[in-house]
Amino acid sequence: MAKLIQSQSAVPPSRKASNTGKLELSTAQFLSFSFTLLTLPLLLQTLYTIYFSPYFAPLHAPQNDSSTSINPSSPSLLTACRAHTYTTQIVSLDPLMIYINNFTSGAEAEALIKLGADDFEDSFISRSGGGNQKVSGRTSQSAPLAVEEPLVACIVDRARAFLGTMLHAHEPFSTPQLVRYFQTQRYDLHTDFWPRHQRLSDGSGRLFNRPASFFVFLRDNCTAGETWFPGVSIEDGKEVGLGGRVRRGKDDGDDGKGVTFKPVKGSAVFWVNIGEDGVGDRRVVHAGLPVGEGEKIGMNIWPRKFYAAQDD
Numbered sequence: 001m002a003k004l005i006q007s008q009s010a011v012p013p014s015r016k017a018s019n020t021g022k023l024e025l026s027t028a029q030f031l032s033f034s035f036t037l038l039t040l041p042l043l044l045q046t047l048y049t050i051y052f053s054p055y056f057a058p059l060h061a062p063q064n065d066s067s068t069s070i071n072p073s074s075p076s077l078l079t080a081c082r083a084h085t086y087t088t089q090i091v092s093l094d095p096l097m098i099y100i101n102n103f104t105s106g107a108e109a110e111a112l113i114k115l116g117a118d119d120f121e122d123s124f125i126s127r128s129g130g131g132n133q134k135v136s137g138r139t140s141q142s143a144p145l146a147v148e149e150p151l152v153a154c155i156v157d158r159a160r161a162f163l164g165t166m167l168h169a170h171e172p173f174s175t176p177q178l179v180r181y182f183q184t185q186r187y188d189l190h191t192d193f194w195p196r197h198q199r200l201s202d203g204s205g206r207l208f209n210r211p212a213s214f215f216v217f218l219r220d221n222c223t224a225g226e227t228w229f230p231g232v233s234i235e236d237g238k239e240v241g242l243g244g245r246v247r248r249g250k251d252d253g254d255d256g257k258g259v260t261f262k263p264v265k266g267s268a269v270f271w272v273n274i275g276e277d278g279v280g281d282r283r284v285v286h287a288g289l290p291v292g293e294g295e296k297i298g299m300n301i302w303p304r305k306f307y308a309a310q311d312d
């Protein structure tokens with residue numbers, strides 16, 4: 001008898017066999033059992049995604065291509081876009097160059113890539129005097145981004161607000177452009193402004209140029225591929241506050257001239273191309289250095305300013 005009592009009390013009271021022979025559960029235990037049953041598949045799926053799915057991913061899938069799952073027209077993305085969260089740091093006062101941390105959010109970056117993803121073509125350069133030309137020094141692919149897309153319009157508005165007094169309300173932007181680089185691809189030294197202002201093709205005869213540039217890093221799954229400005233210098237030690245994203249010189253045995261910007265998703269470099277006198281500043285000549293491994297995607301945002309005729 002004593003033995004029987006002992007073995008009965010070893011079973012928690014709530015799980016005792018009833019006199020019908022079935023197992024009884026308390027309400028709390030029933031709920032926790034059901035909760036576990038319901039959440040188990042979710043837990044297993046999360047574990048699979050984190051630990052195992054990389055081993056089953058297709059070999060040639062784009063790395064970290066989270067843009068495929070993003071909806072660039074999502075109301076929450078567009079609402080969030082109206083408020084910006086970037087911070088700025090001056091890199092150089094003369095010429096003026098500013099580093100913009102988180103100019104776009106990660107989600108905005110991926111959504112912008114998605115908007116242009118189907119339109120990449122070999123990059124060209126816009127020639128002085130009009131027309132486009134493919135050149136061996138620019139081996140990337142480019143894709144235009146339609147300003148009719150609300151997200152693109154929002155990012156361009158952000159750039160306009162940043163420019164403040166640099167641009168009149170009636171002065172527009174060029175069509176923003178994605179640029180994509182794979183291994184070894186590059187853009188050799190160039191300026192974004194034309195040495196001579198360009199004539200608008202609308203018959204008005206107005207002259208325009210690019211007074212400033214924003215280059216935004218949208219994808220940084222790469223080694224190397226920095227943006228290099230050999231004609232902009234920062235004093236030794238002053239780059240410390242820029243957290244390793246901005247460095248003096250470049251790494252390949254060059255004499256350490258200039259400043260390099262590491263691709264960091266969402267961050268942007270802003271610089272002034274043309275001063276108040278309407279003359280282009282050659283010190284902002286720059287290059288997209290060859291990408292080592294992986295993929296780099298950036299975005300050019302160029303305001304357009306109208307200028308008086310230049311003296312010859």
Ligand SMILES: O=C(O)CCC(=O)C(=O)O
Nearest residue numbers: 179187226227287288300
């Ligand atoms: O890829 C880069 O780092 C710079 C690109 C650039 O300068 C341009 O597209 O004009």
Ligand SMILES: [Fe+2]
Nearest residue numbers: 190191192286
């Ligand atoms: Fe450029």
